[in-house]
Amino acid sequence: MSANGWYIVSALVENKPGVLFRVTNLFRARSFNIESITVGTTEQQDLSRMTITTNSDQRTLDQLVKQLRKLIDVVDVKVLDLDKSVYRELALIKMKAIDPTTRSEILNYANIFRGNIIDIGKETITVEITGTPDKIDAFKNLVEQYGIAQLARTGVSALPRGTEL
Amino acid sequence: MTGAKALIHALEKEGVDVVFGLPGGANLPIYDALVGANLRHILVRHEQSAAHMADGYARIKRKSGVCFATSGPGATNLITGIATAYADSIPMVAVTGQVPLAMIGKDAFQETDIIGVANPCTKYAFQPKVATEIPEMVKKAFYIAESGRPGPVLVDIPKDVQQATAEMKFPDLIKVRGYSPIVDADLSEVGKAVELILKAERPIIMAGGGVILSGAFAELQALAELLMIPVVTTFKGKGAFPENHPLAMGPIGMHGHPEANKIIIEADCIIAIGARFSDRSVGRFDEFGKGMSIIHMDIDPAEIGKNKSVDVAIVGDVKSSLRTLVKLLGKKVVKRDADNPWLKRRKEIIQYYQETIKDYAREITAKKSLKKLRELLPANAIATTEVGQCQMWASLHFDVISPGTFFSSTGLGTMGFGFPASIGAKAARPDVPVVDIAGDGSFNMTENSLAVSVLEKLPVIVFLMNNYMLGMVAQWQRTFYNRRYSGVHQHQCPDYVKIAEAYGAQGIRAQSMAELEKAIKTALKSDVATVIDIPIDPDEDVYPFVAPGTSLKDMITGA
Numbered sequence: 001m002s003a004n005g006w007y008i009v010s011a012l013v014e015n016k017p018g019v020l021f022r023v024t025n026l027f028r029a030r031s032f033n034i035e036s037i038t039v040g041t042t043e044q045q046d047l048s049r050m051t052i053t054t055n056s057d058q059r060t061l062d063q064l065v066k067q068l069r070k071l072i073d074v075v076d077v078k079v080l081d082l083d084k085s086v087y088r089e090l091a092l093i094k095m096k097a098i099d100p101t102t103r104s105e106i107l108n109y110a111n112i113f114r115g116n117i118i119d120i121g122k123e124t125i126t127v128e129i130t131g132t133p134d135k136i137d138a139f140k141n142l143v144e145q146y147g148i149a150q151l152a153r154t155g156v157s158a159l160p161r162g163t164e165l
Numbered sequence: 166m167t168g169a170k171a172l173i174h175a176l177e178k179e180g181v182d183v184v185f186g187l188p189g190g191a192n193l194p195i196y197d198a199l200v201g202a203n204l205r206h207i208l209v210r211h212e213q214s215a216a217h218m219a220d221g222y223a224r225i226k227r228k229s230g231v232c233f234a235t236s237g238p239g240a241t242n243l244i245t246g247i248a249t250a251y252a253d254s255i256p257m258v259a260v261t262g263q264v265p266l267a268m269i270g271k272d273a274f275q276e277t278d279i280i281g282v283a284n285p286c287t288k289y290a291f292q293p294k295v296a297t298e299i300p301e302m303v304k305k306a307f308y309i310a311e312s313g314r315p316g317p318v319l320v321d322i323p324k325d326v327q328q329a330t331a332e333m334k335f336p337d338l339i340k341v342r343g344y345s346p347i348v349d350a351d352l353s354e355v356g357k358a359v360e361l362i363l364k365a366e367r368p369i370i371m372a373g374g375g376v377i378l379s380g381a382f383a384e385l386q387a388l389a390e391l392l393m394i395p396v397v398t399t400f401k402g403k404g405a406f407p408e409n410h411p412l413a414m415g416p417i418g419m420h421g422h423p424e425a426n427k428i429i430i431e432a433d434c435i436i437a438i439g440a441r442f443s444d445r446s447v448g449r450f451d452e453f454g455k456g457m458s459i460i461h462m463d464i465d466p467a468e469i470g471k472n473k474s475v476d477v478a479i480v481g482d483v484k485s486s487l488r489t490l491v492k493l494l495g496k497k498v499v500k501r502d503a504d505n506p507w508l509k510r511r512k513e514i515i516q517y518y519q520e521t522i523k524d525y526a527r528e529i530t531a532k533k534s535l536k537k538l539r540e541l542l543p544a545n546a547i548a549t550t551e552v553g554q555c556q557m558w559a560s561l562h563f564d565v566i567s568p569g570t571f572f573s574s575t576g577l578g579t580m581g582f583g584f585p586a587s588i589g590a591k592a593a594r595p596d597v598p599v600v601d602i603a604g605d606g607s608f609n610m611t612e613n614s615l616a617v618s619v620l621e622k623l624p625v626i627v628f629l630m631n632n633y634m635l636g637m638v639a640q641w642q643r644t645f646y647n648r649r650y651s652g653v654h655q656h657q658c659p660d661y662v663k664i665a666e667a668y669g670a671q672g673i674r675a676q677s678m679a680e681l682e683k684a685i686k687t688a689l690k691s692d693v694a695t696v697i698d699i700p701i702d703p704d705e706d707v708y709p710f711v712a713p714g715t716s717l718k719d720m721i722t723g724a
Contacts, residue, residue: 014343022284029285059470066467072289072309075343 036155189235192262216246221589252576313346375439551607581610
């Protein structure tokens with residue numbers, strides 16, 4: 001078995017009820033390991049885009065793509081070339097921050113990572129951060145020392161660069 | 166027109182002539198619309214049998230079988246039959262009633278989320294929310310069920326949608342955006358296959374169920390006879406190639422023909438046609454085909470590389486792919502001699518096993534019974550099987566002469582399949598004898614279909630090799646659990662002759678080969694179903710045997 005790699009699979013699917021269920025049920029039934037999945041509308045009203053990230057070997061990835069294509073509600077499936085794609089994830093991180101030093105350090109790190117402070121209370125600060133999953137991991141590792149109270153990540157959204165379709 | 170009427174009209178437009186089903190609260194409007202319709206409804210005694218009948222019908226007609234059930238338990242009872250069809254890629258349209266739209270999600274009486282339940286064992290499932298959607302959904306259901314790699318499709322119709330009245334439009338053309346089955350093969354891949362075949366010294370054909378589904382019998386025979394190479398099949402492919410043909414070797418696999426299991430591991434190039442390299446056929450995936458080149462022809466791209474990496478993949482309808490392959494090969498191959506060294510080896514292997522395998526010595530054995538059955542049946546008779554030892558004995562000892570006249574629940578291995586499926590087959594081809602090669606454990610599960618066979622005048626023959634045991638389980642307990650029997654005895658209950666008679670069918674007990682011959686002849690002339698109860702020794706095992714998790718080369722040929 002070949003080594004695992006990190007892949008982004010982009011699928012155009014019918015925008016109707018039950019499609020997400022069909023896709024996730026397929027992953028479960030065939031034991032495909034999914035790291036994240038995002039679904040949202042596209043430029044076409046009747047199509048949704050699903051962005052799936054997975055850590056798998058080439059052969060499993062190949063099966064995942066073929067099995068996805070087999071679903072009637074799946075219109076198109078592509079494995080994105082990471083060098084020729086843009087991909088982003090959004091995370092909301094709520095940290096415990098009571099003393100002024102901690103507060104200013106968090107503000108400082110958030111600035112460096114181009115994050116936004118979207119909520120601040122007496123005991124917590126919530127940062128919104130957008131970037132590749134690596135960048136979010138890096139920020140998370142950095143602020144873990146202050147105590148992360150809550151964290152929510154959206155999973156990856158992606159598109160091919162430029163004129164690539 | 167009501168939604169229910171639209172459903173029936175749409176079925177008629179698809180050319181459906183028979184529907185197997187059972188009514189209930191949530192499909193009453195559909196049953197009301199059946200009155201006066203131009204199609205035959207066959208009332209079953211259990212919905213599982215309706216799905217199996219539709220399946221058997223579909224395998225012989227080579228178009229979708231149709232079954233009806235009500236919501237909740239009616240629908241869930243269909244599931245085993247739907248899953249059976251899915252595992253064997255059989256086209257089927259199952260129509261279930263559903264609770265009214267407003268009741269969905271309220272845990273109403275006889276409500277079940279059948280779309281969710283059916284998801285992993287259907288190609289697709291529809292649920293019209295307004296009556297006007299019905300004609301198009303039915304048309305799409307048939308298109309999806311029958312095209313590409315066939316399979317079952319569910320149409321789940323809420324009761325109020327069946328009752329709603331609307332002006333209906335019946336489309337002649339439909340399009341399903343995310344669905345475009347590949348038909349014609351990529352020529353460059355066929356070219357690569359030609360190169361591999363020409364290089365090979367010991368090529369072999371492994372024909373699977375796809376050949377039968379595609380009806381590519383003549384094309385397969387043309388390829389075999391052009392190359393003059395041995396043909397093995399998978400169990401599902403049994404009968405894709407006449408088993409009395411000089412190149413035929415029979416099925417490979419767990420209980421494959423010994424000569425087939427032996428010769429395929431001596432080959433240097435496997436041409437797998439419409440086969441999916443299932444564990445039961447090939448044993449261990451990593452051992453199978455080691456050091457050989459593999460050409461894989463299949464209509465389903467997802468089958469390529471799923472269980473087995475291959476050298477050349479030809480995706481497309483195997484009938485069309487085989488035609489192209491034969492055409493391209495024909496330009497390069499001079500028809501081979503019938504006594505080339507590879508075919509000589511074939512003869513040696515067959516002879517070896519003929520001499521070394523000893524028959525189980527009893528007055529009546531499974532092997533002798535099945536040989537007698539074959540001898541007395543016309544070549545075009547249809548045979549199906551139950552599941553278990555009887556099924557594997559059928560694979561070993563019942564030769565299919567006319568291609569496409571044999572089928573079985575090979576993928577899901579559904580006990581109770583054979584008998585209702587044989588009734589479905591009889592509905593498709595009333596003019597030929599239909600036999601269910603049965604064991605008692607499996608027949609017992611759906612024997613109430615005797616009522617359907619008698620009342621609907623669909624006489625079939627139940628060839629019941631009866632050891633009053635769940636024989637295959639007992640065999641595994643003998644082999645792997647030191648003869649510790651657990652839950653396998655059926656204790657001479659019921660009396661199958663009396664069971665047959667209770668339903669108005671014919672029951673005959675055959676305790677000698679002479680009685681068996683007489684019974685088969687009587688059954689062939691009968692206007693009602695005949696159960697031939699053939700007591701066999703409960704210790705008779707099925708050999709050869711390739712134990713699970715081992716390779717074909719580890720085949721055990723006898724105790």
